[in-house]
Amino acid sequence: xxxxxxxxxxxxxxxxxxxxxxxxxxxxxxxxxxxxxxxxxxxxxxxxxxxxxxxxxxxxxxxxxxxxxxxxxxxxxxxxxxxxxxxxxxxxxxxxxxxxxxxxxxxxxxxxxxxxxxxxxxxxxxxxxxxxxxxxxxxxxxxxxxxxxxxxxxxxxxxxxxxxxxxxxxxxxxxxxxxxxxxxxxxxxxxxxxxxxxxxxxxxxxxxxxxxxxxxxxxxxxxxxxxxxxxxxxxxxxxxxxxxxxxxxxxxxxxxxxxxxxxxxxxxxxxxxxxxxxxxxxxxxxxxxxx
Amino acid sequence: xxxxxxxxxxxxxxxxxxxxxxxxxxxxxxxxxxxxxxxxxxxxxxxxxxxxxxxxxxxxxxxxxxxxxxxxxxxxxxxxxxxxxxxxxxxxxxxxxxxxxxxxxxxxxxxxxxxxxxxxxxxxxxxxxx
Numbered sequence: 001x002x003x004x005x006x007x008x009x010x011x012x013x014x015x016x017x018x019x020x021x022x023x024x025x026x027x028x029x030x031x032x033x034x035x036x037x038x039x040x041x042x043x044x045x046x047x048x049x050x051x052x053x054x055x056x057x058x059x060x061x062x063x064x065x066x067x068x069x070x071x072x073x074x075x076x077x078x079x080x081x082x083x084x085x086x087x088x089x090x091x092x093x094x095x096x097x098x099x100x101x102x103x104x105x106x107x108x109x110x111x112x113x114x115x116x117x118x119x120x121x122x123x124x125x126x127x128x129x130x131x132x133x134x135x136x137x138x139x140x141x142x143x144x145x146x147x148x149x150x151x152x153x154x155x156x157x158x159x160x161x162x163x164x165x166x167x168x169x170x171x172x173x174x175x176x177x178x179x180x181x182x183x184x185x186x187x188x189x190x191x192x193x194x195x196x197x198x199x200x201x202x203x204x205x206x207x208x209x210x211x212x213x214x215x216x217x218x219x220x221x222x223x224x225x226x227x228x229x230x231x232x233x234x235x236x237x238x239x240x241x242x243x244x245x246x247x248x249x250x251x252x253x254x255x256x257x258x259x260x261x262x263x264x265x266x267x268x269x270x271x272x273x274x275x276x277x278x279x280x281x282x283x284x285x286x287x288x289x290x291x
Numbered sequence: 292x293x294x295x296x297x298x299x300x301x302x303x304x305x306x307x308x309x310x311x312x313x314x315x316x317x318x319x320x321x322x323x324x325x326x327x328x329x330x331x332x333x334x335x336x337x338x339x340x341x342x343x344x345x346x347x348x349x350x351x352x353x354x355x356x357x358x359x360x361x362x363x364x365x366x367x368x369x370x371x372x373x374x375x376x377x378x379x380x381x382x383x384x385x386x387x388x389x390x391x392x393x394x395x396x397x398x399x400x401x402x403x404x405x406x407x408x409x410x411x412x413x414x415x416x417x418x419x420x421x
Contacts, residue, residue: 111323112315112317112323141351141352144319147319148321148352151321152354209399217321217362218362218365218396218399219353219354221357222354225353279384285383291372291377
């Protein structure tokens with residue numbers, strides 16, 4: 001079975017739509033050879049490897065043999081540097097430009113491994129963007145919140161995929177985490193008994209005190225913290241879950257319903273690295289005021 | 292589980308180091324938060340005051356704090372926690388995060404109690420109707 005990728009796959013609504021379309025066309029194929037023809041691809045945002053990798057992993061779990069063919073040299077260069085192609089028979093090449101946070105797959109029990117990966121690949125690398133201490137801490141904690149969200153809520157059996165890219169000229173650092181879990185819509189349905197559209201489900205999860213937790217440990221803060229940070233930072237937050245697309249940009253949100261679902265959830269954060277906001281609090285909190 | 296202080300032991304405090312319990316400056320995993328919770332809960336159960344130090348901790352998530360501290364509000368009264376638990380060595384932004392977690396946990400357990408009461412009322416009504 002052969003599938004052709006389009007000329008550009010960016011981390012935006014159209015880019016995600018191409019990937020859910022690929023996932024839908026591939027359907028439930030098993031014990032087959034799947035050729036992903038990338039001959040037309042002239043641009044693929046490297047962080048989108050997390051979502052693409054998740055889809056291809058789902059297909060390989062059905063014992064399909066995945067082959068990526070026709071990759072143009074410039075696209076091959078970046079997908080080799082971030083380690084994506086080493087999952088498909090190529091060797092990883094060194095990242096001479098220092099702009100990639102490598103593509104990697106994690107199990108749900110790998111919280112610490114993920115934390116160390118972020119420290120090693122982002123925090124301890126001199127070629128990564130120079131950001132204020134406050135911003136660097138907020139970015140790091142945001143990606144940890146995203147990973148924790150996937151661990152706690154996704155119920156994935158096939159892992160969590162991540163990848164990042166620094167767009168130096170645009171002062172933008174983009175990081176994507178994808179899981180192959182049940183998605184936000186089904187999670188709300190199972191835990192709260194509320195049925196809603198996939199895009200409305202994402203909105204629900206990012207607002208107020210809404211949470212799908214109902215056990216001994218409270219929850220429901222992670223996505224709200226992300227939303228607040230990205231609004232202050234003037235970045236972009238995109239969430240794809242099931243057939244829903246939700247985007248926060250410039251403080252405004254918009255949603256869209258795809259024709260087909262993504263087989264899990266993708267969270268994509270784009271931060272403005274030239275942000276000089278201190279992220280310090282306006283008023284001092286005393287340790288005695290907490291409880 | 293409800294914790295009650297044993298009056299003769301109440302003043303014997305215990306210092307807990309988050310860094311020592313987790314073994315890392317990265318306090319990001321819910322499972323690690325659970326380990327911290329279990330130590331705090333065991334100490335409170337024995338009627339000890341707990342001082343929880345975050346010295347040398349560099350990153351904290353809400354998932355970690357929900358497990359470590361948030362869930363205490365489902366086990367102890369707010370008054371008992373306020374009287375017997377204190378945190379030290381936290382940066383201002385981490386304190387702000389903890390405050391959000393605590394406020395969310397209080398609301399969560401109040402909502403859950405209300406939800407449970409409503410369900411019981413409905414089930415009670417159905418039982419009565421039979």
